[in-house]
Amino acid sequence: MRWSQTFIPTMKETPAEAEIISHKLLLRAGLVRRLTGGLYTFLPLGLRALRKVENIVREEMNRAGALEVFMPALQPPDIWARSGRLETAKEVLFHVKDRAQKEWVLGPTHEEVITTLVADEFNSYRQLPVNFYQIQTKFRDEIRPRFGLMRAKEFIMKDAYSFDADDESANASYQRMYDAYARIFKRCGLRAIPVQADTGVMGGAHSHEFMVPAETGENEVVYCESGDYAANIEKATSQGPAATTPSDDCGPAEKFETPGVKTIEDLAKSFDVAAERQIKTLIYIAEDKPVIVLLRGDDQLEEAKLGGVLGTATFRTAGDAEIVKVLGAKPGSLGAVGIEGIPVYADEVLRGGSGMVTGANDDDHHLRNVNVERDIVVSEWANLRKVQACELCIETGQPLKIRRAIEVGHVFKLGTKYSEALGATFLDENGKSLPSIMGCYGIGVTRTLQAVIEQCHDESGVIWPTSVAPYEVCITALDVEPESKVMKLANRLYDELQAKGVDVILDDRPARPGIKFKDSELAGFPLRIGIGERSLAKGSVEIKPRVGEMILCSPDEALGQALDWLEANQVG
């Protein structure tokens, strides 16, 4: 491609809409333009990079034996009703109406569609296993789109769905996808770490997320430096908090006045009660009914864990008025001592706790000498606390670390939830009808593209890995007169590189050298071949990797040098 013939609107200044570096560079390098919040147009350069990511995904999915299909984005709501997700996923579902006022939904994902297909077409264990995938636009009514392509209302996702006849086979399907994902991200030049992931309300199933470490990521990952343990914070566990829970011999619980005390910290400060000696009492409304959650004072609730215990994603913190109605006191003086008829979920860390302090359900009063198991009717003990940095790893005993990351992929063992709901059954060798065992596997393609930029850039611009670069080589011609020596050589090299199958762009714009150099660095092409009168007079052209030292060589050596460099800098 000749630069003058394409459209690469680079920008010296950063548009106000961008906050994080990758978003800024997407705009500045002329890769995308925003239509409105959460909706972007891919420009020629951005589209080329996107296609390269897609093709890597496609090649690896094919290599893993998955079959490419293409499903409708517009879907009938009844299949969503059948799986139950018309209700449980209603927040993210876009609804549209046709001219007859019939309702449709825009697919945020495609379990219902693919399972319907398999239910119709697959009847025998002899046809299994099978794994279908597609690369398609998804629609999600995100609560708040942000960071450019990172969280958008419309985005491109690769989603795959496996169907197996038995557990062993399903595990093999899962492992094949897991391995394919590792290869995909590696080939994209991304450092993506697989971590154990929360499985939400489905519970029990096996799941990993592929995380790209980044300060701007929206997820938190707990990991052990040994590499033996890594988990999403929603799922992570540890050997427990550093401080042990008090288990003092104590007399009966006793009420005392605590005027003005509203927080754990207040109580610690004013009454010298360490946070680990306190019981934190939270009130949630789960499917319209109140529940009490107990944690130790120095712990924080991990809501994903609560969701797993409650078995529903429909829950929220109670408002002050609701709290007063349930416990008769305002936040700051809440406790579960003597409470009956309301489910109490207590964190395991509180087990055996004695000599504890908690709210008395009477404003400005607390109880001391609380023995948790003696004084509180606990409906269910559970792991509800959020792991904190420096707690010890359950695998290695080493201190855990926490860092932010971008989720680029997710592999999930689904089980039979959808196959049962949508009738995807098959006959086994005994003639018995069984639901097939499913797995689903997603990669955020557009997000992966932006994650590459987030991870690969410097102050001058993007630094594309050769595998996903829109063009691998940029020939910068500093004299664009058609008959000039410079331009003739540039044209020759351009043709030769193309003939070798290299993606090359020739900057033939009649612009000043500074602009061309800055633009090629901003756009992030891995290799620049600089041809100018000055160096050509000395018999040399410049081979300049985006990162690394410039190599001078003769015009005749340039092609070989460039090819050698590309060969040596392949990714994955």
Added chain:
RNA sequence: CGGAGCGUGGCGCAGUUUGGUAGCGCGCCAGUUUUGGGAACUGGAAGUCGCAGGUUCGAAUCCUGUCGCUCCGACCA
């Protein structure tokens, strides 16, 4: 949904407090001089100041409403 902020040529911004001829930088067009790291000079084009009402002799500026965008929050009692 709650809170905060912002909407002024393509982009980045000033002007709004205190109403009185719509400005600056970048970019764009033309010309001259430049010519290896985002050139200089001269001359241009381009804006119903988000939109709709209202107040006023007069509104980018004040009032009301509305739309859009950005950020934070929607665990920690």
